[in-house]
Amino acid sequence: MKIISAVLSLFFVVSVASAQNLTPPPTKPTTTVDFKIGEDDFLLNGKPFVIRCGEMHFARVPKEYWAHRLKMIKAMGLNTVCAYLFWNMHEPQPGKFNWEGMADAAEFCKLAQKEGLYVILRPGPYACAEWDFGGFPWWLLKKKDIGLRTQDPYYLARCRIYLNEVGKILAPLQTTNGGPIIMAQVENEYGSYGNDKEYIGKIRDYLVEAGFKIPLFTCDGASQLGEAVRDDIFSVVNFGGNPESAFKELRKVRPTGPLMCGEYYPGWFDSWGAKHHTGSTEVVVKEIKYMLDHKASFSIYMAHGGTTFGQFAGANSPPYAPETSSYDYDAPISEAGWDTEKFHALRNLFKGYLQPGETLPEIPKRNPLIVIPAFATTEIAPIFSNLKSPIKAEKLRNMEEYDQGYGSMLYRTKLSKKNSSILNIKDVHDFALVYINGKRIAVLDRRKNENSCKLPATKSGDVLDILVEAMGRVNYDSDMYDRKGITDKVTLTELNGTEKELKGWEIFPIPLNNNAAPKNLKYKRGKTTMPSFYKGSFSLNETCDTFLDVSTWGKGLVWINGKCLGRFWNIGPTQTMYVPGPWLKKGKNEVVVLDYLGPIKNILAGIKTPKLDELTKSAKNTVHRKEGQNIQLQDITPVYQGSFESGIAWQTVKFNTVKGRYFCLEALNSQRKDDPYTTIAELYLLDENGKEIPRNNWKIAYADSEERDEDDGKADNVFDLQGTSIWHTQWSDKSPKHPHQIVIDLGAEISCSGFKYLPRQNVENGRIKDFKVYLSSSKFKGL
Template identity: 75%
Template sequence: MKKKISFFIICNLFLAIGLFAQQPTPTFAIGDSSFLLNGKPYVIRCGEMHFARIPKEYWRHRLQMAKAMGLNAVCAYLFWNFHETELGKFNWDGNADVAEFCRMAQQEGLYVILRPGPYACAEWEFGGFPWWLLKQKDIKLRTQDPYYLERSRIYLKEVGRVLAPLQVSDGGPIIMTQVENEYGSYGNDKEYIGKVRDYLKEAGFSIPLFTCDGPSQLKNDVRDDIFSVVNFGGNPQANFKALREIRSKGPLMCGEYYPGWFDSWGTKHHTGSVGNVVKEIGYMLDHKASFSIYMVHGGTTFGLWSGANCPPFLPQTSSYDYDAPISEAGWDTEKYYALRKLFSGYLQDGETLPAVPTRNPVIKIPAFTTTEVAPMFSNLPAFISAKQVQNMEAYDQGYGSILYRTQLPGGPASVLNIQEVHDFAQVFVNGRKIATLDRRRNENSCKLPATQKGDVLDILVEAMGRVNYGGYIHDRKGITDKVFITGSNGESKELLDWKIYPIKLSNDGIPAYVKFRQGKTSMPAFHKGKFVLNKTGDTFLDVSTWGKGLVWVNGHCLGRFWNIGPTQTMYVPGPWLKKGSNEVIVLDYTGPKKNVLAGLELPILDSLTEKATVKKHRKDGQALVLAGVKPAYQGSFDTGIAWQTAKFNTAQGRYFCLEALNAHRENDPFTTMAELYLLDENGKELPRNKWKVVYADSEEIQGEDGKADNIFDLQNTTVWHTKWQGDSPKHPHQVVIDLGALQHISGFKYLPRQESPNGRIKDFRVYLSQTMFKGL
């Protein structure tokens, strides 16, 4: 009997092994007209979410939300600096456990598109690069710089060790991997792209590789041996046409489709139209085009990880709500249900929509006050003696703030000049604040009162987050060059012999040397308070009575706050709270109006308190004088939202002026513009990384983000919009751009505002000058 049972078990075992061996290996490939999953056409309905912006305890909930909305894949950036915070020390545990995130996605029925970098952007500190790369004074990022390539190769090899086993060809969820990110908006060295591709292959990635970029930048980084997708926030028909012009075969895919936008300090909260999003994604589905919604869930840039754009310097908020279909706290929204309804009509064979997960519980926390304080100037680390000032990185510091202290020579009132402030400085003489300098406004000098020899000068500089995009990413923090005094006679003298205090901050808590006492202060300080809970849940910490700084709750850094807005609350995930006593520490650089905190049930995402939220590009009384200046070209634009090109005889100029004479809509006083490119003598687009708006006759910066800089921010969802709140100046409207150097110009390309017809330019004139125009 035992022999028969054993024989039966063995037979069944061999049968099971045989059946297992016959199971086909999953495949994902790129066909001539469609993606092929296991040999069959497949449309990718993807959404971007970043595991680093979501508490690990909520990963599954957010993935389930994406699946229930109707997605079949998620897209995920890796941020190099999140995994190699110290040179040579990698972390893949806790919230950095991307392998677990991918396995979890697979368990929820979602494939994964991986975007490992080495460069990411994503409004993340330094675009994902580790700060310690900037310790190399001559490093050239995103080039064939030997040190940069060496460290990139080591990083990508480590990524492969962790994630290559999770490729679809090995039974995992990862179906595609991106090579670099939007490189065409930065450079055109296709050999560099080839090297990054080779590093990924060397790291073990055998699945399809791809690059992504905006429609105008595709030609700068497209290689025949790497698949290409296009990024856009509107007009899919025109943007897919641009993709087809450089890639005649292969499936169509939008790598980043923008349903909203991110927020910067001092600017209005961005939202995106539900109707436009549904219409444009519906167009893609009707044409069997794949897409990834950036973002389907933005989450929160916790800690010190938020980045900045430049120029102008605009640090981004910690809230990364993005007006995404799934809100910052993981809530279903009107946009969510509109897309769920849309996707229900395009499911593939065998697909069904799961029920929408319930929201995580939300709690209120009654108002409480902080009761202890640790003044920053009384809680300093050991100092470093230095003849001249240097940037943070030179002192082996990545994040936080830095105090520069010296004794003044004494003398009459003068001007203190700092080259340069990165990013927010407060200047003190003998402990009394005399000035605040804000990089957003290019403030690098202040009046210095009459002083005595030996008076103490303190310059406290806060790093707001390194530039994450464009040509200014080599963004070192603190004081980048030198400090000098200029007297009334115009003579300057550099200040020397400094004590440097690197105030290093981390995401895991405040420095151990900080000691609290009972009391309050309006000087830069840490403040401590406690609150008691009988139940936990998500909440939104109201910081509207505080100044500017950072918050830690039970050791978790929630991110940055700034009373100028637009966000006045900070998202607190329920798993970071506990029943009983909870601790809050607030670092406030400028001092609170009230030492009061509370937990709200709803966020405050759109409350600006700063009167001049963005520096206007027109001074009071300033007026551009074009009388007697001959236009280089004049013409008319067609109606519609497509790119339009104007060409003329090549001329030289450093200063470019576009003057809008009227709009297509009758009695429309506005001018709007999404993007602008200039063409060189060969008809090629000129680089825009050194461009600077020096004049705009009118900008709407209160009612919306209508600043003129938006015309070269590479995003067609943001626009220059002339003023409409309060009054509406009539035509003509002008914008003047300093190109940074003398250029040969043969034309330009203009992208009208996409989602609305108001302000679309009809008749226009173009002016070029080698010197600044009169009146400016």
């Protein structure tokens, strides 16, 4: 998804800055530029052009800092900037469009042109980008039977309306009109989702209808290229390593034309409860140098990640993994816009590949920082004391059906006299607090697949409250139909096994605004253990950037002067929130904190250094193997055993079709001698026809070892659709030897005729050599 626009941006910049007659983007939309896709190269005014592009999302950067960040991108040595449009930011309600403030896409493009950068545009309608719902507006989910990313008539009609509005705003800024936009992407990484090439053609046609005359392209990962490539739309490939192998895959579907990497990953995004991700500077420089030496264009995703302010951070699934508000990405330009070691290494690299007459500008100074002394919140407004009139309903419904996009929802009903029972919620989306008569009984976390809890004995008339917080909607793959609140029903199971659905509800919507702090709350002084809003203030003599330390708080959201900084959660890895200087003011500044769990200390402070990698102990130690647990395979005949080839390319293993629910891959050794580790980037199973089996119901049932303390090596990474994240057996504390096993519960019995394995991409450690495969209809002994 990020790959296409990044690639396009890069190629456009390179062409413009092409050798001999360096042609920067016109600083005013008057002079047109001829940009074309040739047999071997991108052609800028008829001459070969290499795009050196970097991705930056203007929605993740305060508008006041757009010029600074673009200057940084230019100073790093790039000639193009790539940018997504997020549909849900530009059309927050059907037919109501927003192109102002941080949604002012036209102004961003004009500023890029002023800094001598071309623009690659990624308008959607689908983006992904770890953004809520992949950029789709939440209100699409009000239609119960909507078919996202399909030829569903309603979905296509809304896409057409949206893209037509995009054309009104941005088509005048194409290079054909003297503007900086050289290419535009059609959809995004569709090959990882579907194979309806007619659908891709329709989205392309809507862009043309909207007035886009520049080259259009699609992007996909190397293994998905064949699913969505059309002969009449240019294509690029996304990858986080091994450009030689990825470009070979691109050549299989695109024999001619320039090579381009649409998304090259210098780091990775973070999810709550997992380690902060980083990428090797040495590897990044080596692989970008390879592309430059082979005259391949590229887009660095991200050149500058920024921050997902408000409630726009998305989630991956399965398993459900909401992403942090910090989108630092270990990018060359940090979350706060700082130059990094990676920035300087790439700047030095690019100095050797400049076009004749091209020079690099000076590096802009970092924005200054301030320390805000610790201050306490002084007032509280408990959620339960600030409820509005309820909606009464016999059966409950999800948040979208109540015309609510973001925030929380409280579901309330009265219980009858019962002995202890089990409360079952189908399903919790995403974080629930369960109360009886105002006393908290349980906390349920969707990340852990928690949908039930034990209730004590109750008497007739006891009040059951279920407060559900909506976190990020899934932004990738088939789990995107991610409606919030309680998605189906609530039942009670008695000790004798009798199950009964609870009915007769009062529903209290608690909508939260991304652009303004909650209003009309009844604040008071005092203390509480209930979910509450906390208010405090501090005074400033000067306004500069800072990082708000929220490490003593529980879980929730923060607003400063009405601007929502994003989410915090004490599990980490992020323990601070970036505060842009322009959002502060001299004199009194007001802070509102919503905390569902309650703080250890109601203290806040502004510090100069972010805390991006501080996990709590409970978050670090979540593994898929109980202490002393081992599965027994010695009495089971494997369905296949063999050896993988060395290297990093996808490998396919086929065997006679077998039915089963539990799939086990056992690694007997590694490609490197005396290497005790096992690593896997991705796994797909194949059905009886050799087609990939959907993975949305998969769960890890067992992994003998996982690195969770010093790296994100969880076993779930083998089906997270990301080739740069891996299952890695433990290495920081101890290094258990082979064999290593991973067991996947497929969710139902399936017919399997083989599997596809993607080795670890960046280094050789842990790549499997000899292996065995087991498939069983029942659990393996020891599970």
